[in-house]
Amino acid sequence: MYKPExxxxxxxxxxxxxxxxxxxGLEVPSAGKVPEKELGEYLRSAIHPMMxxxxxxILIGTYWLAHYVIxxxxxxxxxxxxxxxxxxxxxxxxxxxxxxxxxSYRDDHYAFLFYAIIQFACSVSLLCIWNYAxxxxxxxxxxxxxxxxxxxxxxxxxPLLICVVAIVASFVNLNIGRLIxxxxxxxxxxxxxxxxxxxxESQAKS
Amino acid sequence: MYKPExxxxxxxxxxxxxxxxxxxGLEVPSAGKVPEKELGEYLRSAIHPMMxxxxxxILIGTYWLAHYVIxxxxxxxxxxxxxxxxxxxxxxxxxxxxxxxxxSYRDDHYAFLFYAIIQFACSVSLLCIWNYAxxxxxxxxxxxxxxxxxxxxxxxxxPLLICVVAIVASFVNLNIGRLIxxxxxxxxxxxxxxxxxxxxESQAKS
Amino acid sequence: MYKPExxxxxxxxxxxxxxxxxxxGLEVPSAGKVPEKELGEYLRSAIHPMMxxxxxxILIGTYWLAHYVIxxxxxxxxxxxxxxxxxxxxxxxxxxxxxxxxxSYRDDHYAFLFYAIIQFACSVSLLCIWNYAxxxxxxxxxxxxxxxxxxxxxxxxxPLLICVVAIVASFVNLNIGRLIxxxxxxxxxxxxxxxxxxxxESQAKS
Amino acid sequence: MYKPExxxxxxxxxxxxxxxxxxxGLEVPSAGKVPEKELGEYLRSAIHPMMxxxxxxILIGTYWLAHYVIxxxxxxxxxxxxxxxxxxxxxxxxxxxxxxxxxSYRDDHYAFLFYAIIQFACSVSLLCIWNYAxxxxxxxxxxxxxxxxxxxxxxxxxPLLICVVAIVASFVNLNIGRLIxxxxxxxxxxxxxxxxxxxxESQAKS
Numbered sequence: 109m110y111k112p113e114x115x116x117x118x119x120x121x122x123x124x125x126x127x128x129x130x131x132x133g134l135e136v137p138s139a140g141k142v143p144e145k146e147l148g149e150y151l152r153s154a155i156h157p158m159m160x161x162x163x164x165x166i167l168i169g170t171y172w173l174a175h176y177v178i179x180x181x182x183x184x185x186x187x188x189x190x191x192x193x194x195x196x197x198x199x200x201x202x203x204x205x206x207x208x209x210x211x212s213y214r215d216d217h218y219a220f221l222f223y224a225i226i227q228f229a230c231s232v233s234l235l236c237i238w239n240y241a242x243x244x245x246x247x248x249x250x251x252x253x254x255x256x257x258x259x260x261x262x263x264x265x266x267p268l269l270i271c272v273v274a275i276v277a278s279f280v281n282l283n284i285g286r287l288i289x290x291x292x293x294x295x296x297x298x299x300x301x302x303x304x305x306x307x308x309e310s311q312a313k314s
Numbered sequence: 315m316y317k318p319e320x321x322x323x324x325x326x327x328x329x330x331x332x333x334x335x336x337x338x339g340l341e342v343p344s345a346g347k348v349p350e351k352e353l354g355e356y357l358r359s360a361i362h363p364m365m366x367x368x369x370x371x372i373l374i375g376t377y378w379l380a381h382y383v384i385x386x387x388x389x390x391x392x393x394x395x396x397x398x399x400x401x402x403x404x405x406x407x408x409x410x411x412x413x414x415x416x417x418s419y420r421d422d423h424y425a426f427l428f429y430a431i432i433q434f435a436c437s438v439s440l441l442c443i444w445n446y447a448x449x450x451x452x453x454x455x456x457x458x459x460x461x462x463x464x465x466x467x468x469x470x471x472x473p474l475l476i477c478v479v480a481i482v483a484s485f486v487n488l489n490i491g492r493l494i495x496x497x498x499x500x501x502x503x504x505x506x507x508x509x510x511x512x513x514x515e516s517q518a519k520s
Numbered sequence: 521m522y523k524p525e526x527x528x529x530x531x532x533x534x535x536x537x538x539x540x541x542x543x544x545g546l547e548v549p550s551a552g553k554v555p556e557k558e559l560g561e562y563l564r565s566a567i568h569p570m571m572x573x574x575x576x577x578i579l580i581g582t583y584w585l586a587h588y589v590i591x592x593x594x595x596x597x598x599x600x601x602x603x604x605x606x607x608x609x610x611x612x613x614x615x616x617x618x619x620x621x622x623x624s625y626r627d628d629h630y631a632f633l634f635y636a637i638i639q640f641a642c643s644v645s646l647l648c649i650w651n652y653a654x655x656x657x658x659x660x661x662x663x664x665x666x667x668x669x670x671x672x673x674x675x676x677x678x679p680l681l682i683c684v685v686a687i688v689a690s691f692v693n694l695n696i697g698r699l700i701x702x703x704x705x706x707x708x709x710x711x712x713x714x715x716x717x718x719x720x721e722s723q724a725k726s
Numbered sequence: 727m728y729k730p731e732x733x734x735x736x737x738x739x740x741x742x743x744x745x746x747x748x749x750x751g752l753e754v755p756s757a758g759k760v761p762e763k764e765l766g767e768y769l770r771s772a773i774h775p776m777m778x779x780x781x782x783x784i785l786i787g788t789y790w791l792a793h794y795v796i797x798x799x800x801x802x803x804x805x806x807x808x809x810x811x812x813x814x815x816x817x818x819x820x821x822x823x824x825x826x827x828x829x830s831y832r833d834d835h836y837a838f839l840f841y842a843i844i845q846f847a848c849s850v851s852l853l854c855i856w857n858y859a860x861x862x863x864x865x866x867x868x869x870x871x872x873x874x875x876x877x878x879x880x881x882x883x884x885p886l887l888i889c890v891v892a893i894v895a896s897f898v899n900l901n902i903g904r905l906i907x908x909x910x911x912x913x914x915x916x917x918x919x920x921x922x923x924x925x926x927e928s929q930a931k932s
Contacts, residue, residue: 114532114591117529120327125537125540125541126540127403128328128331128335129541134410135551136411136418138341143418147419147424148424154551165404169403173396187708187709191708197581198578198581203543205543205548205570212549212551213562216559293400296393297397326736333815333819334747337744337747338750340822342823342829345774356827367820371819372812375815385732499809503806526794529738530741530790533738533743537743538749541746566757602791610780610787613746613783624755624757625765625768626757
């Protein structure tokens with residue numbers, strides 16, 4: 109059993125880079141020649157990529173937050189735990205690709221589904237990490253209350269459920285599907301239920 | 315309430331990556347074929363991107379410095395604080411895009427305004443972080459003197475005010491607007507008033 | 521003799537960035553114009569790059585894991601050790617290039633060999649790091665048992681042997697060579713012998 | 727006076743990213759179409775970029791090493807010290823650009839001079855950092871012997887002198903100038919005088 113600190117730092121590094129690389133998906137016209145399009149027209153054509161940038165930024169931010177809360181409670185790591193983290197990092201670092209595909213094929217439903225399924229898989233991998241770590245309190249403190257374990261699981265489930273809702277909604281209208289992802293920060297920071305959730309965990313810690 | 319260390323490290327990671335990715339905005343001719351332009355002509359056409367690189371580097375460096383000072387005083391983080399940090403990171407990691415736009419559309423006033431407004435928003439988000447953390451000394455030490463809080467606020471306000479001055483000046487001349495951003499390090503490091511500001515904080519800490 | 525912590529953190533940084541930059545090898549059609557290919561056709565042409573992304577991700581992840589275990593036992597660093605680490609980082613940060621070459625020249629045996637030899641060299645450099653650090657217990661604890669040293673060496677040898685097998689197999693069939701790399705996580709996480717290896721080290725530490 | 731740890735970590739982050747971004751200067755043919763060139767011809771045209779990659783990697787690695795040794799002795803940081811570090815980071819994160827220019831304009835002496843002057847400036851900025859920190863033992867331990875200060879200065883001067891030699895040699899032959907940079911690791915790790923230098927520092931610390 110190794111100490112989790114360096115693994116946490118490595119994961120943070122990968123997540124921080126993945127979230128910052130998203131901006132490279134926003135193309136800039138070559139500075140060496142006169143741009144082909146007017147600025148206004150250019151920025152209009154960049155709206156879809158920018159929306160994708162913001163959505164993926166929020167989603168990766170949400171995963172980081174869940175990962176931060178998970179590692180707050182992890183006391184040791186083992187082989188399987190490291191492997192599950194590897195799958196999670198593989199998925200997160202892959203996100204810039206479906207983000208770009210979805211912005212290029214903006215009217216293609218399959219491009220959206222590709223994007224949403226990768227996001228769904230990120231949440232599932234986080235759920236596996238937490239379930240593995242907490243089943244029989246394998247890698248967490250023995251005294252961590254059931255209630256806290258359940259609440260953190262609910263928090264991980266939130267973006268997962270939103271993915272499902274977004275996928276369903278996208279069959280009605282692609283843009284509604286896209287907008288549903290933006291509900292995540294609203295639900296995290298506005299809903300009183302969420303507030304209570306965070307609060308009770310804090311009490312459990314202090 | 316979680317400990318702020320890992321959040322600080324994650325923010326540092328995102329800022330460090332954003333500041334280093336700026337160099338990717340400087341295009342290099344393909345090494346696989348004979349370059350179209352002479353080197354001198356090429357470097358002349360790269361002056362605007364290089365100026366943008368330096369300006370954005372200085373501005374992001376300034377934000378990092380303010381963030382470093384803020385986290386020096388933060389004792390705990392909560393939900394809203396993390397959300398405000400998320401907005402700040404979203405804006406900082408977005409900077410390479412307006413930097414590139416401004417270099418491509420170098421004669422377009424709107425491109426400059428787009429750039430300056432994003433920089434303005436970065437400072438505003440830092441101000442929100444500091445105001446939220448210090449109002450009723452929510453996330454800082456109870457003994458942190460009012461004077462220190464006010465002085466750090468002034469430091470955050472400095473790049474914000476320079477953005478406003480640069481925007482106003484750009485209506486007179488675009489290049490003057492651009493040059494005004496370069497005043498930031500001059501004001502930080504040369505002005506005696508600034509020196510005193512940093513000094514008195516140090517005394518408050520030691 | 522300097523403390524190893526900052527060197528470990530720097531190596532982690534480089535490895536984390538190299539592993540995340542792999543995604544930039546997956547091209548995305550420009551969002552500013554109508555894509556030339558249908559999405560299905562596009563994704564089919566992206567299968568080779570995606571396979572390369574996954575393979576390189578797994579391999580770099582494996583190197584990180586070995587590096588993590590090595591530094592877990594390092595008590596001090598010296599000049600030669602830093603130099604060997606430098607060679608290792610040079611090779612790891614170079615990986616995105618042969619990964620891209622292999623995806624572009626997918627039917628060219630030499631492109632595969634170029635890729636496999638770089639991976640082979642990464643493992644060899646890790647082996648040199650571990651052998652240098654442990655010969656006469658130069659940079660590790662005097663009490664570290666011979667058994668642990670040998671077991672960690674075996675773990676580093678695993679990807680190295682797989683490279684050799686993949687190179688040999690590629691003379692029969694290029695795709696079999698490629699698939700053999702994917703055995704690494706299977707062998708790490710499924711084989712009972714590996715489990716025991718990890719277990720006994722843990723006992724040695726606790 | 728703030729604690730230097732977070733500044734050191736931020737600098738490490740920027741240097742680690744700059745060193746890893748170098749690989750993006752190595753172009754890969756698009757995976758979506760049949761490559762224009764044969765693999766052999768392609769790799770031959772990539773020799774100059776690869777040499778540039780290796781040279782810049784070694785140089786940035788050398789700067790990191792000097793920075794690591796400097797921060798090993800720093801006890802506190804101040805405004806000017808942070809500013810000097812900012813200049814150093816600006817120069818280091820800029821390196822991928824002259825590296826690319828030099829690979830594209832491989833027969834142009836000015837491209838080489840541009841490259842060498844940026845490298846020279848990196849060393850000069852490191853020298854300023856160390857001189858500022860140690861003059862009157864401003865930011866280092868009062869008991870740090872003069873001898874250690876001088877030896878670390880000599881170490882920083884080594885790449886600086888090699889830049890000068892490389893620039894002079896490039897007037898004779900451009901490729902000799904390029905090869906001289908590769909002397910740095912040789913001098914660091916082979917010369918007995920360097921060994922002694924590192925050794926005596928170690929004694930000063932232990």
